[in-house]
Amino acid sequence: MIIVNSETLNTLDSYSKNKYKYGFVTDIDSEKPRKGLNEKIIKYISSKKNEPSWLLEWRLSSFRKWKKMKEPDWANLNFPKIDYQDIYYYSAPKGFKDKPKDLSEVDPKLIETYNKLGIPLEEQKVLAGVAVDVVFDSVSVATTYKGELEKLGIIFCSIGEAIQKHPNLIKKYLGSVIPPGDHSFSALNSAVFTDGSFVYIPKNVKCPMELSTYFRINSENTGQFERTLIIADKGSYVSYLEGCTAPKRDDNQLHAANVELIALEDAEIKYSTVQNWYPGDEEGKGGIYNFVTKRGLCAGKNSKISWTQVETGSAITWKYPSCILKGDNSIGEFYSVAITNNYQQADTGTKMTHIGKNTKSKIISKGISLGKSQNTYRGEVTFLRKSDKARNYTQCDSLLVGNQCGAHTVPYIDSKNNTAVIEHEASTSKINEDQLYYCRQRGLSHEEAVSLIVNGFCKQVLQELPMEFAVEAQKLVSISLEGSVG
Amino acid sequence: MNILDNYQKNKKNIFFTENKDVQNYREKLLTIFENDRFDRKNNESLKNINLKNFFDFKYKYLVPEEISVINNYQDDNYSIVSINGQCSNFKDDKIEITKILDEDYNDFSKNNIIEKNDHFVNLNSLFLNSGFKIVIKKNNNIKIKISNIVTDDALTIFQKNNYFCEEGSSVSLIEEYENKNNSTSNILNVIKLEKNSKFNHFLIQDNSPNHNLIITSHSSCKKASTYNQKVYNFSEGYVRNFHYSKLLETNSEADLQGIFFLKDNNTSNNKTFVKHLAGECKSNQVYKGILNDRAKATYFSNTHVDQVAQKTEGYQLSKGILLSDNASYFSKPELKIYADDVKCSHGSTIGPIDENAIFYLRSRGMSKIAATKMLISSFINEELSSIDDEQMFQTIQKKLVRYLSKVK
Amino acid sequence: MFLEIKDLSVKIENKNILKSLNLNINKGEVHAIMGPNGSGKSTLANVLAGKEDYEILNGKIIFKDNDLFDLNIEERAQEGMFLAFQYPVEIPGVNITPFLHSAINSKRKRMNQDEIDNLSFAKLLKSKASDLGINIDMLKRSVNTGFSGGEKKRYEILQMSILNPDLAILDETDSGLDIDALKIVTDGVNKLKTKDNSFLIITHYQKLLDYIKPDYVHVMVNGSIVKSGGSEIAAEIEKDGFQKFQ
């Protein structure tokens, strides 16, 4: 027994030296107005982006709502009060008055940054078949494969651009799934959102490639408040992937994004996230505060929205990608892996609201806690009165590695329909010593064995990711465990 | 009438008013009530509660005229009739029954951290007007039956009972609540188990529609002791079962189980909470409910495993069957785990009676209604078949038949 | 000496399991250990493989000139020790193929050999699998997950033939196998046997030894070896059971 413990401790120790390889800073001049949140800055953002007046009004009214609201406090999270006046709400690489027309106009330093991150912007080098929109601090810097998508009538651009070019779609759908007054973070985002992606897939078009946005926070003390809106018109399909990184900094940085998805009749949206914001160091210093609201509306019959997330980064994660299953026969899915290490805290899960008949939802959540971290699954499944024959299946498993971390499961299950069926299973256990022994007897090191077993534990979720990213995600899982391997 | 007025007016009739500490504690509770927003969404003790019914009441209590009877028939069988929460003193070499003392009361209010937000327990502490203490003496093995009688209409009974199981003792307690008046009983049981003791606690609840029953229990187990609780709720009036267990020392166990049968407009709120504070303990929390008509139920369960509680085994199961369009069931099975060498799990299902099973039975010639009844019985078969007391089994069987006769 | 176990005493949870056990195995030899249930056979196998639950009270084990207690589990495996488990554990979600691939490469790395690439490994795996009558489809599944008892045992032998160990310990690999499977498994063992590797075969039936001819048979009772000799001992046990050794 004694030997096991010391070995395990050694391995744990090596985990905690987690190296965050995306932690570099790009030395680039940026344009920033003063810190602080007030009507002036909102007007500044709006005018920078040349927005119509209704949108400025929308922002200001969101801001007024925000002023009256308190942060939601029910999550299992502990962090010092956020000083909203000590944050920059807008930061753009200098000389970015207009979005560059092509890559030759982009600062070479930026291109280099993305190369370093493994996201080459030159189209020919882009992962085959993936179109990428890149958001650097507050602005979108490049969208690849645009031409090809336009031929199909697909709109894939920054939300700023969409506001200029597709005002009707924006007016109709912005805030339609997440009303600004929903809670304080959605109000905040609605007031100060800077950039993000916009996607519209026309009727009966199956988007032939993965659409991907890559978010990066570079500037110090800068909040990132992106807003993403995806509309899949009748009979269409799109798979969308989001990645994120940030430099290592001693201060905490705020990220409060809003993502709205709308699937009309027979449409399907698959949304995958690999969240790898800077998690802070071994002592819990620094790291991103990630307060994200993601919500999808299955508006039409037979529509489907599927969320897959691999959450390894951020000091604090507060995130519940949800589905409102309004259309009859619509389907919502949530697949999640959340790994917390050192002093990270994650409170994440989903909300499935069954409104329509015959709606189905599935939740698979895998939580892994290491170090001194706290990892909470929080999920709500509701069957409303009219949701005849609705079904939900939920499985949430937690794995504990080390005895100073915590794993928590908090499901809310509410049924108001007597033909609907809910099934929920959850388990918590430590990593299985017999499995470790077996792998090591075959010659794998303790670390390799842990990583293999944890990857196996997460497999149900990882296999939901688009092919190109599944491998990356697997590596990321291993890195979050090992640190030294990265 | 509001809480403060009730308190001011009836202060002199409430227990331990003369005790300074108690008075201070109650002052504090009063300010909690005054400042609380009564958030029904986030406060588990308030979910599905008709606030007006419970927090805007008229205090009324009658000291029972007749003294309750304690019978020691056969050797180890005791039968107690508690009237309006009171019971006469009794003592032999196996048990000792006394009126509740202010030290028993104090002891609880000092450790009452877990329930800051439980307004019903706070009401109980504020208006305490009855209760008793039972000590089961060392190494004895006894059976007790308590009939809880409320004598009049519109009474508000705030009762606190203390049970103390000395080392190596073993007790089986069957409590019956069958009242037909529109009173409200708010009962708090505090149960302490010493080393190697065992407590099998059965609560049979069957009140009429306007009788409200609020039961809260706090059990705590020392080394190798076991607390088993089974709740059978057939009441047509409101019942709240909130049961907390603390496993303080190694090899102790808590098993909190319940079944409830609801119909009409009835509501039942249930909660079980096990705190593992030492290693190598086991816990089990299983609730099953059947809801008909416009009935509503909530079930909160929680397994909390402290950092030192290695080798914990914790299990939770919650099952609900909705028989009608308008019934609703909310469940929240929580795991909070701070130790790594644990095996904890929970399962939860809510749904109608299995259609395939109904179809199967009908294809064998059974009517739909008979099939439904049979499947309801089988749903709780485990809970029924585990009752070894023949008389109790018959009692419960009868109540089940009565409930099923209303199922259409 | 290839493997030398000297005066080994082992305890678990306050219970002495192995008591002053001695055993020597030379290169190229096949040894069989027979003994009743609970005599400590699996304990011996696990102590050799380095399982960490045991407390070594006394004794020394030399393996290929190394003090075995200086090596951890994976180092022993990489040095050429292989244990076919009595009860192979299921590892859901971990695919057989990449699992074995990393295993073989970690061994090659220690031996300063080049890693074997994906393609050659897939070929190797396929051919070994078909030798053992293992369906290729099975290689797509997770390690031991949902396997029948017999499949698990066969899969252990497949791993053995791929890792090509210097010392293979087979812990009751025969139990749970029908006669056809037993033949396939023992064929696999016989094919692998050379003058440079050794086998330690644990069983409590004699049947296995009809197919694999041991050079030595040891009887283990109550944590120590009470008798050693040739294959005639196996026949003796078959006839009279373990009674007379106890």
Ligand SMILES: Nc1ncnc2c1ncn2[C@@H]1O[C@H](COP(=O)(O)OP(=O)(O)O)[C@@H](O)[C@H]1O
């Ligand atoms: N992890 C353990 N904890 C306690 N006792 C054990 C453990 N493993 C084995 N034992 C005991 O050690 C003895 C020998 O077991 P084992 O080596 O498995 O025997 P065999 O393989 O010869 O049947 C048995 O009495 C068994 O119960």
Ligand SMILES: [Mg+2]
């Ligand atoms: Mg054995």
